[in-house]
Amino acid sequence: MNTTKATVEGGVKGNRAMANTMKTQGEERAVTGPAPVRRWWSGWPDWAGYLAAVWSLLYGAAGVYWALGGDGYPFAQADPEHSSGSLLEPSRAAVVAPVIAVVGLVGAAVGLMMARRRVSTGFHRLVWAFGWTQAVVLTLILPDYTLLALVIFAPLFVVFAFTGVPGQQDGLGDILFWHRNNLIILFVGGVLWAAATLVHQRRARGLCVRCGRGGRAAAWTSPESAARWGRRAVLIAVLSSVPYEVTRLAWYFGYPLGITDAFLKDMQDTPGMLEIGLGLGVASAAGALLTHGLVHRWGEVWPRWVWFKAGRPVALATAIVPALLVSLVLIPGGVMMVRGGNQPEGWGTNYPAMPWILWGIALAAATLAYYLRRRGACRYCARG
Structure with missing residues (x-):
């Protein structure tokens, strides 16, 4: 008799626990809604740090090559028709290329630490300062008006490819040459560093890496x-x-x-x-x-x-x-x-x-x- 009673009571308690669990899961579904449709770009918080690290490694390696006397240093003195308006132009490879190499290799290490979330709490602010400095310098300080021209003239470049470029230029090669193309590469690197640093900041502060919410919202x-x-x-x-x-x-x-x-x-x-x-x-x-x-x-x-x-x-x-x-x-x-x-x-x-x-x-x-x-x-x- 006692055994039967215990069995019945256990069953009732089990049913209540199951009901509570189902209720909790139902409430969670009501809050979160259906699972979001994932597209390839939705994972950008996971790979932003890795891309910033790879970009820095490659550009740092180029800095080593230029420091050793390799051709193609993009900030060298050039003729007026093939120069850019970058802040670093003209400059000597012997002076600037080693700096590019060091900053690039340090950036590769920092970007990898960001991506793998292996930054000590005491170094968070230092890492963020490095990341945002990279983003601002590469995106806003070093480039010239080339990127603006690309945005505005993108449709015209297709026409110029067939009709020629007005003025003294011989073709698109006189508009998009290496000194300018390099500034586009810098801009892309700056965007990657901005994304990587933003994600790392949000993770460290316990915020949603995609929307930035989670703490007390500012007015x-x-x-x-x-x-x-x-x-x-x-x-x-x-x-x-x-x-x-x-x-x-x-x-x-x-x-x-x-x-x-x-x-x-x-x-x-x-x-x-x-x-x-x-x-x-x-x-x-x-x-x-x-x-x-x-x-x-x-x-x-x-x-x-x-x-x-x-x-x-x-x-x-x-x-x-x-x-x-x-x-x-x-x-x-x-x-x-x-x-x-x-x-x-x-x-x-x-x-x-x-x-x-x-x-x-x-x-x-x-x-x-x-x-x-x-x-x-x-x-x-x-x-x-």
């Missing part, structure tokens, strides 16, 4: 707050582009605004030169118009004039990736113009493009505000 990250300062950022970005647009349009219509008459005549005598300037001004104005989408309804839902997607939600990446890319390439272009200063042809050559620095920063801020407003719940940690 400025709320959708309401982001909407307010995002509108200000858009206004600053739009106004920063006006000087460049005005001067280039004036030149096309024959007004030497900020330049000498001789320089305007030289551009008029070069087939296609003023048309390219006009295209740049129009592209700048179009970019300013699209920037408004970061704070307006048509930036979240496709408008009617985009008939094949009208009424559908705009994917976050569709707006964020181009805007963030443009913001990043604007800043080094502006830095290059500041370093160039006043030119013999007049203030209109460089000064209207100096606000590109402010434009890039404001556009990045507006893009961040757009993301904070629209991100919703994280598909991986279910926060938000």
Whole structure:
């Protein structure tokens, strides 16, 4: 009798435990929802550190090669037609190449430690300082306007491949040469270091590596707050582009605004030169118009004039990736113009493009505000 009673009581307790377990699992499913669909790029937090390490190792090895007298040092003195506006050009390989080698090899070790999460707590801040310095220098300081030109002229390069490049250039090889291509490589390395450092910071602080949430959210990250300062950022970005647009349009219509008459005549005598300037001004104005989408309804839902997607939600990446890319390439272009200063042809050559620095920063801020407003719940940690 006692045995039967114990058996019954044990069964009841087991059923209750099972019910509680099912209830808990049901609550978890209600919170987390269905498992997110994983695509190849969704694993970027896992391989960002490894890619940064590999990039640093390869570029550091190139530094060793150049330090030993190898050909192809990308910051050497070059003729004006095949030079870049990088901060390191011109410089001697005997001086700079050993630094490249040391920083590259140290970066390979640091990137590997980040990826394998083997950084002592006391060294976290030192590692983060190294990573963010790499990211800023490689992405924003060392490049010139090459990346901006690539973004703007990408469609035209296809045309130039068949029609030739306007002016004195013999072909695309006179536009995309090694000194400039090297700056693209540096930019990619900077992006990898930014991703690797961001992921490591989030992991060390116990945050979601994809959305950054997990701790106490700052007030400025709320959708309401982001909407307010995002509108200000858009206004600053739009106004920063006006000087460049005005001067280039004036030149096309024959007004030497900020330049000498001789320089305007030289551009008029070069087939296609003023048309390219006009295209740049129009592209700048179009970019300013699209920037408004970061704070307006048509930036979240496709408008009617985009008939094949009208009424559908705009994917976050569709707006964020181009805007963030443009913001990043604007800043080094502006830095290059500041370093160039006043030119013999007049203030209109460089000064209207100096606000590109402010434009890039404001556009990045507006893009961040757009993301904070629209991100919703994280598909991986279910926060938000």
